[in-house]
Amino acid sequence: EPEVTQTPSHQVTQMGQEVILRCVPISNHLYFYWYRQILGQKVEFLVSFYNNEISEKSEIFDDQFSVERPDGSNFTLKIRSTKLEDSAMYFCASSERTGRNYGYTFGSGTRLTVV
């Protein structure tokens, strides 16, 4: 079964540093997403990406965050200057299409720890 691949699985970074989280969505999928989950809390939407641009972002997704699909296969989330409160599990997801018969496939997540 096709998978969404995320790297790294764990990352520890110092406050103020930039991090890039990487994702390879399923190859025929058209819609790409980032979600995050702070420890012990529910999963929250960050951003959706379609046709090489952001289609919607949440209020969490401020100017410190950016996404990119640099080469047609990778999909990255960049945090420019990390804060302690950015510590969370970050999930990438993709879907083939929208509509009732198309669900999401999530990657295994990147656990980001900001110290």
Added chain:
Amino acid sequence: GIQVEQSPPDLILQEGANSTLRCNFSDSVNNLQWFHQNPWGQLINLFYIPSGTKQNGRLSATTVATERYSLLYISSSQTTDSGVYFCARMGRLTGGGNKLTFGTGTQLKVEL
């Protein structure tokens, strides 16, 4: 905003027992997904079920969209079923794609 509530918040079962998890949502859905988050944090897709009933092995799910709820049934539970179960309501985004609004989760522990 859209609310997705799950019950019970916590559940402890003996191996072999059956259980029903419930998900209530405050608005109409384009689709609804059930996920299992395993102890390593991975989100495993169980079902996407906008309406009706689906079955996959010991698990089945039913969504009654008109009454805005979904149920996940786990039969003959095993210790490997432990983890957090999330439902997520899928709504359309005007710019393209869908957005999942996750519920609060049910923490399940299955004991020997």
